[in-house]
Amino acid sequence: MDKDYGVTGAHTEVELLVDLTVDELWPAITDLSRYGDWSPECTHAAWLDGWTEPAVGARYEARNRFPNGLVTQVLCVVTAAQPPYSFGWDVYGGAPETHEPFATWRYDLRPAVRPEQTVVRQSFTHGPGDSGARAAVRADPANAAAILQGRLDQLRRNMKLTIGAMICDAARGRPELE
Incomplete structure (x- = not known):
């Protein structure tokens, strides 16, 4: 049995206050066709x-x-799909019926104190599946903690960049800006 090195359950998240309402942000969060434009890592997504x-x-x-x-x-x-508040998914390298998830991703939106703002939280949790992070720590167990932390830091940076790009596009669609 392979040693886990802390990969399963490793978690990171970002929480940002954005100048859009929940209803303005939800369509961007769930528009898979744009993920490749916004994300530094995801190049394509399609239903x-x-x-x-x-x-x-x-x-x-x-x-x-x-x-x-x-x-x-x-x-x-x-x-998770509770419009306009929660959207989450598990990631698999093979058929979900026969494989364990690599990771779980989730967006949670909630109205902020100011009605024109939203608090958006994006989270990531490594699953038990045989992901690239798991392979990386197995290949260099002496540096497993640093490798895993580096990946979590990278994911957090990518989340901020992706949400920032979503916000820019969603704000462009506001009627008062057209």
């Missing part, structure tokens, strides 16, 4: 099996490109 919006059990594919040049394709299954 599968006729799905066009998040619903628990809906599936979509995603492709990622990592700084080391590695390109992956994964299957995602929606685990």
Whole structure:
């Protein structure tokens, strides 16, 4: 049995106050067709099996490109879909029926004190699946903690960049800006 090195359950999140309402931000959060434009890592995402919006059990594919040049394709299954407040999904390297998730991602939106603002939290938790992070720590167990922390730091930076890009696009769509 492989040693886990703290990968399973490793978690990071960002929480940002944005100058959009929950209803203005929700369409961006759930617009998979734009993830490739916004994310430093995800280059493509698209609904599968006729799905066009998040619903628990809906599936979509995603492709990622990592700084080391590695390109992956994964299957995602929606685990939370409560418009306009929560959107979450598990990430799989194979069929969800036969594989464990690599990770769980989630967006949670809540109205801020000022009605024109939203608090957005994006979170990531490593799952028990055989992810790239798990492979990296197995390859260099002496540096497992630093490798894992580096990945979590990278994810947090990417979350901030992605949310920032979403906000810019969503703000452009406001009627008063057109």
